[in-house]
Amino acid sequence: MPLRPSRRLFLGGCGALALTAAGWPARAAGSSRRQLRGVWIASVDHIDWPPAPGLPEDRLRAAFTELLDAAELLGVNAVFVQVRPTADAFWPSPYEPWSQWLTGTQGRDPGWDPLHVLVAAAHARGIAFHAWFNPYRVAQHDDPARLVPHHPARRHPEWTLAYGGRLYYDPGVPAARAFVEQAILDAVARYDLDGVHLDDYFYPYPAGGLPFPDDASFAAYGGTFTDRAAWRRHNVDLLVRELRDLVRAVRPEAAFGISPFGVWRNAATDPRGSATAAFQSYDGLYADSLGWVRDGLLDYVAPQLYWHLGHPQADYAALARWWAERTAGHDTLLWIGQAAYRAGAPGEAAAWQDPAELSRHLDLDAGLPQIGGHVLFSARNLRTDPIGTVARLAADHWRRPALPPLLPRLARGTPPAAPALAAADGTLRIAPGGPPPFRYVLYRLPQGPGGGPQPSTDTLAACLPSADCARPLPLPAGRYTATALDRAGRESRPAAPVEV
Known part of the structure; x- marks a missing residue:
């Protein structure tokens, strides 16, 4: 399903970012990713x-x-x-x-x-x-x-x-x-x-x-x-x-x-x-x-x-x-x-x-x-x-x-389960890892071997209603991961990255 024009994907200007095995901790006030x-x-x-x-x-x-x-x-x-x-x-x-x-x-x-x-x-x-x-x-x-x-x-x-x-x-x-x-x-x-x-x-x-x-x-x-x-x-x-x-x-x-x-x-x-x-x-x-x-x-x-x-x-x-x-x-x-x-x-x-x-x-x-x-x-x-x-x-x-x-x-509550990602034919499919979340957060990661930088707005591509992700999302070529957000705003651990 094509994204509505208002579902803007910001996929350029990606800074260095990789994932840690422990995932991304919930952050409350002061996080630059939250507003x-x-x-x-x-x-x-x-x-x-x-x-x-x-x-x-x-x-x-x-x-x-x-x-x-x-x-x-x-x-x-x-x-x-x-x-x-x-x-x-x-x-x-x-x-x-x-x-x-x-x-x-x-x-x-x-x-x-x-x-x-x-x-x-x-x-x-x-x-x-x-x-x-x-x-x-x-x-x-x-x-x-x-x-x-x-x-x-x-x-x-x-x-x-x-x-x-x-x-x-x-x-x-x-x-x-x-x-x-x-x-x-x-x-x-x-x-x-x-x-x-x-x-x-x-x-x-x-x-x-x-x-x-x-x-x-x-x-x-x-x-x-x-x-x-x-x-x-x-x-x-x-x-x-x-x-x-x-x-x-x-x-x-x-x-x-x-x-x-x-x-x-x-x-x-x-x-x-x-x-x-x-x-x-x-x-x-x-x-x-x-x-x-x-x-x-x-x-x-x-x-x-x-x-x-x-x-x-x-x-x-x-x-x-x-x-x-x-x-x-x-x-x-x-x-x-x-x-x-x-x-x-x-x-x-x-x-x-x-x-x-x-x-x-x-x-x-x-x-x-x-x-x-x-x-x-x-x-x-x-x-x-x-x-x-x-x-x-x-x-x-x-x-x-x-x-x-x-x-x-x-912030200390239980976050939702991490989603699962699958890529095929230039599209990304996001599946819930548990009960459907309220939103998914899509990140475009830098190419190349992994590192240890922390999450930032530089790689945040979109914050999407879960209903918009019921079908594959057409995306530009790149390396992506996603997290799930519950209604309170708690964020899951990231999914394993995939190449689109």
Whole structure:
């Protein structure tokens, strides 16, 4: 079966590399062969998918396929798909209604299971699927009467608060927090998810200088707290810790992470903060992202560094270095959220009119070994790309293939069995050595007698979904080996090399 054009095989420029009898040990953070290349797919307000409300199943499937096509062509290996945008569901949840962003009408059954279809579509391409949940946002309006009658927010008005024209579950109400966790865990338990992802919304962003109206919950549940800000951070920390534990109990190999607002605190406020003068998530959203890293609550953190290099209040370079320093020595992987949506957009700063801006971000990040990947916001910008910024980033930094990240806590697990290779008539056949793996990694080795060099990106030719290897692969003449990758990213020992 010919490879699809997006299955790019990089077979030139091979450096010296041979295999050792012991095979290749699993490597976690810091391996140059591993990199997260992700994209967010937002459903709220039809930002990315679904593109419009109430579309039939075939149109929705085709639209998601188009997004995956664009992502795959650029070299993306993970998608972060928003499946619970406003206390609703993109799957038949027993806890919350079908999403209005899917059917056009909250509670209307679309007649199929979108989450199952989306996960399967990503996995067929060897792309990891991270389900993205917004914990506390109930509605983009503040009228409970507009919710379906059976909505939990209507059955439990004591859980909700109206603020800034929107409706939220109150993070200070323990029953509300437990319900949110239960609703999310339903998807985690029922679907083959590679990750559980939260964004930057915990307590809402301040609206017009108005205080968040949680006097009643603070009085009822504040306990010994005299500092309401500290109590709010405690509430957010409880959600993060409890959800992490629940996810690991149900799906131990799923990654659990958060993409917080990019500024924790400014150095003028706290000496541990960054050299910035911007909104502070610690104080404004009550999100102690630095504490989550320190306490090991996350598998990864993906701060949204949506500013350009040299920004006067929040310089990308200063923040990238700050996050790299703060994650050093911890098992929390660091991936950076990149503002692809700003590139070429009307009204944005001059830096965002330069097609090389995001590529320069990754140039800088390449010198910071703690940064193990990037996530682009958002998927539609991969296709529109008005000034070619995303294409430039991919050409400069994602041209060569990469293995997916491996969480440090999973690195010591049992890797898959090594595959077996057979070559004939200019093709290579890869057969699994055990249960079919998630991906195969193809390496083109130097000609001549063996040696002892270690694996490197120089010989990494392709990272392919196992389904693409069900038939012989036509390849240029050369000496090849392959490994198997499981869903966690653990790599097998290499197969015995063959000549094609």
